[in-house]
Amino acid sequence: xxxxxxxxxxxxxxxxxxxxxxxxxxxxxxxxxxxxxxxxxxxxxxxxxxxxxxxxxxxxxxxxxxxxxxxxxxxxxxxxxxxxxxxxxxxxxxxxxxxxxxxxxxxxxxxxxxxxxxxxxxxxxxxxxxxxxxxxxxxxxxxxxxxxxxxxxxxxxxxxxxxxxxxxxxxxxxxxxxxxxxxxxxxxxxxxxxxxxxxxxxxxxxxxxxxxxxxxxxxxxxxxxxxxxxxxxxxxxxxxxxxxxxxxxxxxxxxxxxxxxxxxxxxxxxxxxxxxxxxxxxxxxxxxxxxxxxxxxxxxxxxxxxxxxxxxxxxxxxxxxxxxxxxxxxxxxxxxxxxxxxxxxxxxxxxxxxxxxxxxxxxxxxxxxxxxxxxxxxxxxxxxxxxxxxxxxxxxxxxxxxxxxxxxxxxxxxxxxxxxxxxxxxxxxxxxxxxxxxxxxxxxxxxxxxxxxxxxxxxxxxxxxxxxxxxxxxxxxxxxxxxxxxxxxxxxxxxxxxxxxxxxxxxxxxxxxxxxxxxxxxxxxxxxxxxxxxxxx
Amino acid sequence: xxxxxxxxxxxxxxxxxxxxxxxxxxxxxxxxxxxxxxxxxxxxxxxxxxxxxxxxxxxxxxxxxxxxxxxxxxxxxxxxxxxxxxxxxxxxxxxxxxxxxxxxxxxxxxxxxxxxxxxxxxxxxxxxxxxxxxxxxxxxxxxxxxxxxxxxxxxxxxxxxxxxxxxxxxxxxxxxxxxxxxxxxxxxxxxx
Numbered sequence: 001x002x003x004x005x006x007x008x009x010x011x012x013x014x015x016x017x018x019x020x021x022x023x024x025x026x027x028x029x030x031x032x033x034x035x036x037x038x039x040x041x042x043x044x045x046x047x048x049x050x051x052x053x054x055x056x057x058x059x060x061x062x063x064x065x066x067x068x069x070x071x072x073x074x075x076x077x078x079x080x081x082x083x084x085x086x087x088x089x090x091x092x093x094x095x096x097x098x099x100x101x102x103x104x105x106x107x108x109x110x111x112x113x114x115x116x117x118x119x120x121x122x123x124x125x126x127x128x129x130x131x132x133x134x135x136x137x138x139x140x141x142x143x144x145x146x147x148x149x150x151x152x153x154x155x156x157x158x159x160x161x162x163x164x165x166x167x168x169x170x171x172x173x174x175x176x177x178x179x180x181x182x183x184x185x186x187x188x189x190x191x192x193x194x195x196x197x198x199x200x201x202x203x204x205x206x207x208x209x210x211x212x213x214x215x216x217x218x219x220x221x222x223x224x225x226x227x228x229x230x231x232x233x234x235x236x237x238x239x240x241x242x243x244x245x246x247x248x249x250x251x252x253x254x255x256x257x258x259x260x261x262x263x264x265x266x267x268x269x270x271x272x273x274x275x276x277x278x279x280x281x282x283x284x285x286x287x288x289x290x291x292x293x294x295x296x297x298x299x300x301x302x303x304x305x306x307x308x309x310x311x312x313x314x315x316x317x318x319x320x321x322x323x324x325x326x327x328x329x330x331x332x333x334x335x336x337x338x339x340x341x342x343x344x345x346x347x348x349x350x351x352x353x354x355x356x357x358x359x360x361x362x363x364x365x366x367x368x369x370x371x372x373x374x375x376x377x378x379x380x381x382x383x384x385x386x387x388x389x390x391x392x393x394x395x396x397x398x399x400x401x402x403x404x405x406x407x408x409x410x411x412x413x414x415x416x417x418x419x420x421x422x423x424x425x426x427x428x429x430x431x432x433x434x435x436x437x438x439x440x441x442x443x444x445x446x447x448x449x450x451x452x453x454x455x456x457x458x459x460x461x462x463x464x465x466x467x468x469x470x471x472x473x474x475x476x477x478x479x480x481x482x483x484x485x486x487x488x489x490x491x492x493x494x495x496x497x498x499x500x501x502x503x504x505x506x507x508x509x510x511x512x513x514x515x516x517x518x519x520x521x522x523x524x525x526x527x528x529x530x531x532x533x534x535x536x537x
Numbered sequence: 538x539x540x541x542x543x544x545x546x547x548x549x550x551x552x553x554x555x556x557x558x559x560x561x562x563x564x565x566x567x568x569x570x571x572x573x574x575x576x577x578x579x580x581x582x583x584x585x586x587x588x589x590x591x592x593x594x595x596x597x598x599x600x601x602x603x604x605x606x607x608x609x610x611x612x613x614x615x616x617x618x619x620x621x622x623x624x625x626x627x628x629x630x631x632x633x634x635x636x637x638x639x640x641x642x643x644x645x646x647x648x649x650x651x652x653x654x655x656x657x658x659x660x661x662x663x664x665x666x667x668x669x670x671x672x673x674x675x676x677x678x679x680x681x682x683x684x685x686x687x688x689x690x691x692x693x694x695x696x697x698x699x700x701x702x703x704x705x706x707x708x709x710x711x712x713x714x715x716x717x718x719x720x721x722x723x724x725x726x727x728x729x
Binding site for chain 1 (some may be wrong): 648
């Protein structure tokens, strides 16, 4: 046993390594990125290279599970949308080696476009969820999640939120377990209707076992505050609290009265424990980070035994993450006033780095766009989304990975001209290629800018799946070679870049412009690494 | 005993290195610790902060309550003001004095200075100048840590020096020495 100071993400990663993991499959996405990075840096014997997107990651992980080994697939919450087809059906095929799906939700949208709650996905797919409340649980639960996955033969979700993913604390870690041997599944995973109907029924039949696991789980524990024992004769006025994941920490931080608490960190909801809590309490407050998944469930389970408060009743905010202040308010805890807000304070939003190639791309696009007052530029997900903010204000949309190309296509189909898409290199291989094929097949009149900085920059500079392959991919998909143009985004090349953009806007068909210059953050890191290597020699 | 700190600045100014050093010192001293960091998009030139909680007792929340912080340590004067509602009535601000102006509506420098001076417990110094005088122009964050050492209290200046040596050890003795020099100059500057 040793103590280590770990980020929540790192605790998840080390927990998986020690649980005998054979492969991690992931596409970078805040706040999940550091899990795969930790495994890459600390466990060379585990398969860990970045995947092209969350769907390829989920499917490859399922394949490793089929072969009998333990696999982990990691993503940010919106990645669940990308891999949803494979994810939902993996519950029906079932698993052989343990399969854990790590979904990192981002309440408050620190680095995301929505606050969707991955626990809905687990409920939809009818699989168990673990939701750690702290870094120690994040580590411990990984072994339990793999074991439960193998015993019930279903994938298991581990749901974390940004505050846990990116917070550090001491974790007591144990010894590792060996990897599983190769032992492929013997039964059929062919989801033809006849087999799928049988397997779906099998999944339904596993539900009571999942329920029982939750009822018996040590992670779903009752805590009686102020030292009072659990007592069915307690007065009806006692406050009951259902505290999920890290919500439990805020309750313990601020609560200064008596309460009966049910800490929920394993799903499906432990119905018997909830009913027992409701029967001895005058009212129930549900404290959960994300959407009111549990609040709805508690209402369903306890009926009118006790009134339920939470996000749906406005006792806790419907948007944004939990914090000790909003939980304290819901609990009527004492508040300590701080100082008054400052008078001399301005917002400081993130911005593109000084010297970044995306800046030159937007400068050129805006210059050309002046000649086309009806133009629209459809954006995508990455550092370059910041081109929507001043000083560029260049983008009209940013929706999901790859949507720039397909939205430009749809708008062009409707007659909009010029319809321009701006997409990063990594986003293009993640989800832009298929849309480009649609545009080629339809001979859509769009101009696609693949702003290639040779990395996945926004998440910290991970390898990009298509590096050095972009021209070949575009030509292979059918873009005419003379309309695949490569430029170097630097101020000194501005005349050439604007001329090429204009030429390709005027071309009535699909054209692709690839401004290519390495991300300056990654370039600086590469320079430091080279210097360090030379010093070693 | 407990100490709740907010470390803040602008993405890229090196506040996570300060947090790492304090965290290392606290861990070596056997303290309980929780440290919430900002990763991702905000790191691109936006405001960044880290909640660092140190205690002799177990800590529940990763986040500090409003009115609960004992100390704000900031690389930049305007950023030090962002967290006033989190500072306790007798809390301390330790901040660098050089504005980082990357927004069009940055407040007037004299207004900023006046507002900082109007607060009860504030230490404002030119951390870039301190780092230069220490012969380590890139050590402004360690100079700031030195300035805050007295106020941090729950770990000693000597424990912080040892932590600097541990954290920067793999970069070589020269880097360790330069950072400890910047730290010591910050420590002295805070007393002036």
